[in-house]
Amino acid sequence: MRYSIFSLLRQAARRQRGWTPAWRDADPKDAYEAIIVGGGGHGLATAYYLAKVHGMRRIAVLEKGGIGLGNAGRNTTIIRSNYLLPGNIPFYELSLKLWEGLEQELNYNAMVSQRGVLNLCHSDAQRDAFARRGNAMRLHGVDAELLDAAAVRRMLPTLDFDNARFPIRGGLLQRRGGTARHDAVVWAYARGASAHGVDVVQHCEVTGFLREGDRVVGVETTRGAIRGQKVGLAVAGSTSSLTRLAGLRVPLETHVLQAFVSEALKPLIPGVVTFGAGHFYISQSDKGSLVFGGDLDGYNSQAQRGNLPTVEDVCESGVALMPMLGRVRLLRSWGGLMDMTMDGSPIIDHTSIPGLYLNAGWCYGGFKATPASGWCFAQLIAKDEPHEVARAYRLDRFATGHLIDEKGQGAQPNLH
């Protein structure tokens, strides 16, 4: 069913009784051309573009739970492409361009809202670094605007500008950045993929790989063995668990990242704001809730829940930036499992095992990457050749020294 003002009116006249499911909950078949493991945004987007752009038929997406219940449902919904390094900017810019056309492409309201992403700076050195990053972005054709303190004050009068330790000196603004509705993105890709014949299979956990010699030729699952000529992993926090089943060790650690949402308030924050002196980012949802987050808890975790010291740390950063937050009541907090690579950048590549492809290491930037990740991973799987903008995301870059370390922190996942 195509969604439009007319379908809405037609259904209104029928008392909303004619709506059909947006996508087909499929049972697994015996064999596929391509199997994508992981029914989050990245996996579903990959399946969608494999079918739509590369014309592949017989594709399955296998999800151990329900679709979109992992990190796709646990993020802070920010989209942006304000990166510094040449390996990253074109990729994230492709992603932002895909976001801009996503709703028309998928005929689904993903609530993409380009309300701007503002990174605040608190010292001259930080402003210089932002000027450099802004220039790098503009050289790649991405929009960036360096604001002074007065311009930030006009936009966000409630911030603590004259804080003794961290006065706000200005900020780097990307107006095309913003937010999107995370669940809707998952549902939109599932619907698009399903309409192109992709089997979206839920409650089907991968428990092993079928091998013929070196080659991976399918997967063992809780719903039986499924053969696939190509198997792609897009499983975020479960990457290490699955690659271990294939006998691979990967350059990443799984960490927990917490996010928070407050009670609903009247309009307060126009876009996304990040605190430059700590690690804190905040935006306001269309319902009025403040959505925010901070640092990782800092140690390996598979628990999907965090501990209280980090809650305290995040709230301290928030109150330092915006003292009025001290009076806001927290509604919910939750944890998601981040596949943190050793340089803070992702991996979209072949593995050393023929037939097995890896899409992982999104650290805590996976949501914004969803469309481009699917686009590039689909091309890799279909053509056995990396997409131009994802060439740098190689699995072997750690061995060869071609790291993409945005922060220059070295091989410490809990600092990225």
Add this chain to the structure above:
Amino acid sequence: MRIPCPFCGERDSSEFTYLGEALRRPDPAQPGAAAQFFEFVYLRKDPTGPHEELWYHERGCSSWLCVTRDTRTHEILAARVVREELASS
């Protein structure tokens, strides 16, 4: 999360700094050291379950501890002072 330090007793995890998986630093003079250092610096077991990891008791006795912790539950199964060759990593 509370970590039982052999010297200080059970202390809150916020007193500690986390380094990561407890690994032995390869000997740079041995043949094949480059490959071993690649594995040491970049590759991790990242288990779902008990994990041997290094914690530094920064706001306590300044010892390096090797802590065994379940990554699914954050339960601490054991904590011991690390040997010198591990601490130097």
